[in-house]
Amino acid sequence: MKTQVAIIGAGPSGLLLGQLLHLQGIDTVILEARTPEYVLSRIRAGVLEQGTVDLxxxxxxxxxxxxxxxxxEGVALSFNGRCERIDLKNLSGGKTVMVYGQTEVTRDLMDARAGNGGISIYEAQDVRLHDVYSDKPRVTFVKDGEEVTLECDFIAGCDGFHGVSRQSxxxxxxxxxxxxxPFGWLGILSETPPVSHELIYANHPRGFALCSMRHSMLSRYYVQCTLEDKVEEWPDERFxxxxxxxxxxxxxxxxxxxxSIEKSIAPLRSFVAEPMKFGRLFLVGDxxxxxxxxxxxGLNLAAGDVRTLYRILRKHYQEGRSDLLDRYSEICLRRVWKAERFSWWMTSMLHKFSDDPFAQRIQLAELEYYTGSLAGRTTIAENYVGLPYEPIE
Structure with missing residues (x-):
């Protein structure tokens, strides 16, 4: 079995990369360890940056x-009894974000790939990467009890934090x-109208909270909880x-x-692997x-990786540009670290880390400064809607 680009993982990043390459006549095969139903059952992000929407x-x-x-066009920060709206559109030169669930993005990309006749192999077991530092990498996997070898030019590892790509x-x-x-988010989905037409991020002495939504009758809410908390300890009434x-x-x-129609606890972490390219293997997203x-x-950073890799591979196949392949990692990591900084900063400013009253006052002073300053509001808006992509030339 042969292809030009082997894509490991049929989540949104793998499917998006496969769709973009397919539209340029570049052959791909997507390998996924799980079933399509399992992939669609993952409840994940719901806020898309302008650049992700465009992609x-x-x-x-x-x-x-x-x-x-x-x-x-805006987002609210609540703290100390106040609620301050950040005007994303006016502060970012007209950019906005779109609330559209990752499950829906994945479903749309699955449908697009099926409509184009792209090959996606689900329930591919024992996936292994071979010879990634050579000019002829390959992937082996087991499907229906038979071992299959997939020869390719490049491998895109889009299989998440626990996937085989980085482990290889x-x-x-x-x-x-x-x-x-040192905390997690307890999140629920409920078939109720959202409390606000825009997201509310709340800093409170008892801990962080977030009000979000999927559509006009499906709300997504979160409260900060301890890592020791169990879902069973949080009946709906308590939440x-x-x-x-x-x-x-x-x-x-x-x-x-x-x-609630879904309830779960997610731990929080920041993580970066460097570099993101190893021979003919490119790590993408999580x-x-x-x-x-x-x-x-999260999803937006993955889309940024996809955009960079897609443009580099397109220039490689259509213009014979092999010089850009080695720039993938440096281009992606510049954007990754800026997003890591913003996510860390928002987390540090809005969550309760301890009972230390000094730390709590510093958080409030930070929120007061950034929401009370045009420069501060602009900084939040520019980062929230997504920083500009680096040109691939």
Whole structure:
């Protein structure tokens, strides 16, 4: 079996890369260890940067997104009894974000690939990468009890933090940077109208809270919890009561509660692997970096990696440009570290780390400064809607 680009992982980054390359006549095969149903069951991010939205349109997987996605022109920061709106559109030169769930993005990309006749092999077991430092890398896997060899020019590792791609890299060839946060997010989905038409990020003495949504009758809410907390310890009544305490008064008063249809606890971490290229293997998205969800950067960072790799591979195949291949890592990492900084900063400013009153006062002073300054509001807006992509020339 042969292809030009072997893509490991059928999450949104792998599917997006496959779709973009396919539209340029570059052959791809996607290998995924799980079933399509399992991939679609992952509840993940829901805020898309302007650049991610534009990339989905370029991939011709945008019609449903443009029809039902919610364009947001602002976001609110709540603290010390106040609620300050950041005008994203006016402060960023006209950019906005779109609320559209990662599950929906994945479904749209799956449908686009199926419509184009692209090859996606699900339930591919025992995936192994071979000869990535040679000119003829290959991937072996087991499907329906048979071992298959996939010969290719390049391998894109889009298989997440726990995937085989990064694990296949020699230990002495990679360096990792990590920060694990001492808390998690307890999140629920409820079939209720959102408390606000825009997201609310709340700093409260009891801990962080976030009000988000998927559409007009599906809300997504989070409260900061300890790493020792269990979902079973948080019945709906306790969750709603705690959320109301942490929200600004006007939001708490208008909050519509209801039974949760999904409830989970997610730990928070920052993680970066350097470099992101090893011979003919490119790490993409969560395989190379993780951000805490506070800055809404996870899926968007993956899309940035995809955009960079797609443009580099397109120039390689269509213009014979092999010089750009070695620049993939440096280009991606510049953007990655800026997003890591913003996500870390938002997390540090909005969460409760301890009972230290000095630290709490510093957080409030930080929020007061940034929301009370045009430069501060602009900094938040520019980062939230997504920093500009680096040109590939």
């Amino acid at each position: 989905l349109r370029e991939a011709q997987a945008h019609s449903r997104m443009d029809r039902i996605g919610l364009i947001h 890299v020699p230990a002495d060839a990679i360096k990792t940077f990590e920060r694990v946060y 709603w009561e705690e959320l109301k305490i942490r929200l600004p008064a006007h939001a708490a008063a208008s909050l519509v509660t209801g039974p 395989a190379a970096h993780i951000v805490p969800p506070t800055g809404a950067k």
